[in-house]
Amino acid sequence: MSSRLKDVAARAGVSVRTVSNVVSGSASVAPETRQRVQEAIDELGYRPNLAARSLRAGRTGIIGLAIPELHSPYFGELAGLLVDEAQRRSWTVVIDQTRGDADAERRLLAQGGGRVVDGLIISPWALDPAELAATAPAVPLVLLGERGPQGAADRVAVDNVAAADEATTHLVGIGRRRIAAIGLQPQLRNGTARLRAEGYRRALDRAGLPHPSAAQRSVAALHRADGARAMAGLLDGPTEPDAVFAFSDELALGALHVAHERGLRVPEDIAIVGFDDIEDGRYSHPPLTTVSPDKPQIAERSLQCLADRVYSPGNAVPPQELVVPHRLVRRGTA
Amino acid sequence: MSSRLKDVAARAGVSVRTVSNVVSGSASVAPETRQRVQEAIDELGYRPNLAARSLRAGRTGIIGLAIPELHSPYFGELAGLLVDEAQRRSWTVVIDQTRGDADAERRLLAQGGGRVVDGLIISPWALDPAELAATAPAVPLVLLGERGPQGAADRVAVDNVAAADEATTHLVGIGRRRIAAIGLQPQLRNGTARLRAEGYRRALDRAGLPHPSAAQRSVAALHRADGARAMAGLLDGPTEPDAVFAFSDELALGALHVAHERGLRVPEDIAIVGFDDIEDGRYSHPPLTTVSPDKPQIAERSLQCLADRVYSPGNAVPPQELVVPHRLVRRGTA
DNA sequence: ATCGTTGAATGCAACGTTGCAATACCCGGC
DNA sequence: GCCGGGTATTGCAACGTTGCATTCAACGAT
Secondary structure: OOOOOOHHHHHHHOOOHHHHHHHOOOOOOOOHHHHHHHHHHHHOOOOOOOOHHHHHHHHEEEEEEEEEEOOHHHHHHHHHHHHHHHHHHOOOEEEEEEEOOHHHHHHHHHOOOOOOOOEEHHHHOOHHHHHHHOOOOOOEEEEOOOOOOOOOOOEEOOOHHHHHHHHHHHHHOOOOOOOOEEEOOOOOOHHHHHHHHHHHHHHHHOOOOOOOHHHHHHHHOOOOHHHHHHHHHHOOOOOOEEEEEEOOOHHHHHHHHHHOOOOOOOOOOOOOEOOOOOHHHHHHOOOOEEEEEOOHHHHHHHHHEEEEEEOOOOOOOOOOOEEEEEEEEEOOOO | OOHHHHHHHHHOOOHHHHHHHHHHHHOOOOOOHHHHHHHHHHOOOOOOOOHHHHHHHOOEEEEEEEEOOOOHHHHHHHHHHHHHHHHHHHOOEEEEEEOOOOOHHHHHHHHHHOOOOOEEEEOOOOHHHHHHHHHOOOOOEEEOOOOOOOOOOEEEEEEEEHHHHHHHHHHHHHHOOOOEEEEEEEOOOOOHHHHHHHHHHHHHHOOOOOOOHHHHEOOOOOOOHHHHHHHHHHHHOOOOOOEEOOHHHHHHHHHHHHHHHHOOOOOOEEEEEOOOOHHHHHHHOOEEHHHOHHHHHHHHHHHHHHHHHHOOOOOOOOEEEEEOOOEEEEEEEE
16 A cells, blocks of 8 residues: 555656655756656655654654643644644644643653654643753753743743733722632642732732732632632622632633622623633623733744754754733723 | 663663663563663663654554644544543544645545554545545544545544434424524535534424524534624524524524623523533533533544554454434523 | 473664765766 | 766665564473
8 A cells, every 4th residue: 555665666767766856856856757756656646654754854843732731722722823833834743631740741841752752842730840940851842831940941921920910900990999819729839820820919019909818719720610619719708809810711701600690790790800812701791801812922932942943953042931922802891 | 862772782781672672571581681771771861762663663653633623612622532532542643723624634634644643533624525435545534523425434423413403302392483593504515514404404394393594594614703693694684583503502602692792681582502512601601502422432432443443454344433422411591 | 411492682684764975977168 | 089067866874663583591301
């Protein structure tokens, strides 16, 4: 079934090398020879063996994308953009789901996804920023959505502190005074939730408003169910908030759901701001006000970083920290 | 940086072959030798080169997953399950997005994703069932969510006609009489929408209810925006429906959004049933009634099919048509 | 003491491709 | 007619791994 260069060469009556030249198009081949070879290729349905090519070239043309979970809208949208951008660069993307498992993340970093990949884009979840910085990655690495001590890898992220500050400040600006937060993750060493909490507190401090710990709800994961639970906890608490800043849109949608269940009007009784700008938020009732990171730019710049390291390992610039823009999108919930 | 079997062998003072035996664990190696080799492996940080292995074995351990778009919740959830199931089988998944492009689908079928993959799971979108059946795939193939003429590939799908019939019959059962449909795609040769439309009409025929073409809205894609447009068209039409069967949850959520905008009560004024059982539907307001295909089973059986063909090409059973179960999940919208 | 059997380790070759260097050829200029 | 310079084509080797066959040593059974 599968034919090799050798078969094509035999059929066209030329050497293996010449067929290779035709396929790659690099060396010069006489037009008539080229045509004869091309015909043989078509007749035999020849397709180059990528394993052999990779072995020869030392590169596979495959990059890894490691994310906590594919089914979450944010990561789904991001993965889609990354796959598109990779296709544009003739790269293939393999996907790993870490499911928030620290060991899985460690293994990926240390082994580079089993050597198949030329580079790895990873959105760390369970791992410590310090551990991330200390690990010597097996392949060129791009870290998504994290910030922390400078390590051996490039990082691409929004300015989480500033973004959370803006979101909270917006709630202050529309007259809210009891502003709660949903989405802290003290059990994780992960930096993102911490940074958003920091921005939240900073904004409230500047406005002279309190941020009691009872108004800052932790979550186990970032799903709608977690947001729903957290919202229920807030509403059952001593002081009912008049606004909530959720650290992700999924959390916000879960919270919105509970607000409806309890008969609260949104945004009149309680305002909600999310983070991520996922598609669902545009069609919720009411549509979700949210912080929108520039996802296409995250995808593009991550791959650009990786391309630089994989294709020009010579001029090794020091690890970069790329900050992509974000903006607050006002819709119906705040 | 990267060490080979040869380096490990030199360090441990054994032959390359022995190191290979230690790594693979297949042949018998003396305990002390094994330990010495293991130490050398650890010290050098040896990792086997997968390209070389693949070249030798004629297999890559990589399978392709080709779907229209990763960011859509249904495909995101399904892709997540497939990646998990593949990890369990020590396979790696590369993702291709066809973006509904017929040429992209054709290319994938004919070339098997460029020979890197051992097999391909594809959810066809733009391609004709007839063309699908006629194409000789480059690698073992599993088709998702389609049914049609028997071809060279296995198929895994729910019984779309029966499922659509059930959904529609449910709307009839709760007393609705002007039941519209959203999601026809006459411009595509794709079979799924056609099958669901067939089930919808069959149920209405059986109930003696009309299904005028004005009540059956076509869409360009299956996004919320398309559902919203279709719903607006229905509500602006001559007869306002008292129920809508949307061929996907995303369409249903877009429709729900417009119903809210127009001040309609759901389900009192208009009932809505979707299809896919995506996570968002559980948290919409009200939660979405939907047809739930058994997604874990789709993932598992697709990979099982592929495993059978890739690992036992000898006993080639004829192409199978696997029907996975579905059930109607009643929530708030109908 | 000898033979057969098993366990441990090894060498060779091959998977399909491409870089390198070499060869064969043709053409125009002296 | 010879030579230099380019074009077209080729053979060899190597990428890192594993299947196969082989070798060698040790041991128990005869």
